[in-house]
Amino acid sequence: MRVKRSESLLILLEDDRFVFHNYLRQKSFLANQTALEIVRQLNAWTEVDSLFASFPDYSQGSIVKAIGQLADLGAVLIEESEAAAGDAAFSKEWLWGPFAAAYHFSTRVGEFMTEEEGGERLRELVKVIPSPPLYQTNDNAETAIPLPVRQNFGEPFKTMARRRTNRVLRDAPISVHQVAECLLFSMAITAVIEDEDIVDLPLKMTPSGGARNPYEAYVCARRVDGLAPGVYHYSAMQQSLQRTGADTLPAFGDLLAGQHWSSDAAALIFLVANFERPMWKYHDGTAYRVTAIEAGHIAQNIMLVATSHDLVANPTGAMDFKRVEETLGVGGPTQAVLYCLILGVPGEAAAQRPA
Numbered sequence: 001m002r003v004k005r006s007e008s009l010l011i012l013l014e015d016d017r018f019v020f021h022n023y024l025r026q027k028s029f030l031a032n033q034t035a036l037e038i039v040r041q042l043n044a045w046t047e048v049d050s051l052f053a054s055f056p057d058y059s060q061g062s063i064v065k066a067i068g069q070l071a072d073l074g075a076v077l078i079e080e081s082e083a084a085a086g087d088a089a090f091s092k093e094w095l096w097g098p099f100a101a102a103y104h105f106s107t108r109v110g111e112f113m114t115e116e117e118g119g120e121r122l123r124e125l126v127k128v129i130p131s132p133p134l135y136q137t138n139d140n141a142e143t144a145i146p147l148p149v150r151q152n153f154g155e156p157f158k159t160m161a162r163r164r165t166n167r168v169l170r171d172a173p174i175s176v177h178q179v180a181e182c183l184l185f186s187m188a189i190t191a192v193i194e195d196e197d198i199v200d201l202p203l204k205m206t207p208s209g210g211a212r213n214p215y216e217a218y219v220c221a222r223r224v225d226g227l228a229p230g231v232y233h234y235s236a237m238q239q240s241l242q243r244t245g246a247d248t249l250p251a252f253g254d255l256l257a258g259q260h261w262s263s264d265a266a267a268l269i270f271l272v273a274n275f276e277r278p279m280w281k282y283h284d285g286t287a288y289r290v291t292a293i294e295a296g297h298i299a300q301n302i303m304l305v306a307t308s309h310d311l312v313a314n315p316t317g318a319m320d321f322k323r324v325e326e327t328l329g330v331g332g333p334t335q336a337v338l339y340c341l342i343l344g345v346p347g348e349a350a351a352q353r354p355a
């Protein structure tokens, strides 16, 4: 039997002990010097028998057992196993190095609190540590320059000023035209820079680093007049929706980490990053930051279009990523859902005062 160490392994120190962390498979464990030495020696496919000579103080049985444990814990791969195939796909396709990978994969599995638990935690926390200020003021009256503010704004500024998150949703339908406009003004390809030597670059109403346009949009329609309930992929070039993914829609709250207020939404728009598009051009983890930033541009336009229709598009980054990707029919080392807009008909908004 041949074994090899995983390519998605990060080894950290905790006090005087090693912590092995497989960020692809989300497995972490404390290890000793011997485990470290075994893993160090397994940088290529290796027959287990050939390791015995390197560890004369240990019985062959204990080395075999240690390798089995290291395989269970995600540090070592067994040739032709499912884990080995996943690891090979990752090391072939992921070009942004271990740090961006560790960040990306490790932040897909957070445990989310309920709203009540989160509120309670903050009420306890503020008793011990006050929150840092949430804005900075210019207090020097001699150097601070008050800016003139125009009062009579037209569009699009009125819509921009009206945009608000509102988690009180009515269980009411929206129209396919409203969904179409949300997608048109955020995702549609509206022009192309021709480049015969390399590749034509699509342009949208939202900017994209290097015009690599990593995002695809998917719609989970629950109550959209003109669309049967289901999962759809939006073609940015053709401006069409096509059924894809799961046949039946899970409750939105189950997709969105227990945010059950979203279950009355008419539709969800998921932004799915295709990292291979920027990776092809940029072989550096900085492009991961750029890709994440781009989701904000797209989402803002969706929110503004929704607002202009007197709808609401609430942003969320909290979701059961695996379940969402299964529902949409996407996934793999370089494809990931990053952001979601919860689209619906708003109810009575939470109270707020002007600043």
Ligand SMILES: Cc1cc2nc3c(=O)[nH]c(=O)nc-3n(C[C@H](O)[C@H](O)[C@H](O)COP(=O)(O)O)c2cc1C
Pocket: 163, 164, 165, 166, 167, 259, 315, 316, 317, 318
């Ligand atoms: C990247 C991002 C992620 C967010 N994630 C959540 C979320 O998971 N759940 C939620 O209820 N609101 C989420 N929000 C909404 C914020 O709570 C909201 O924008 C904030 O309270 C300010 O309110 P406003 O959008 O009305 O200006 C998110 C906002 C952003 C920008």
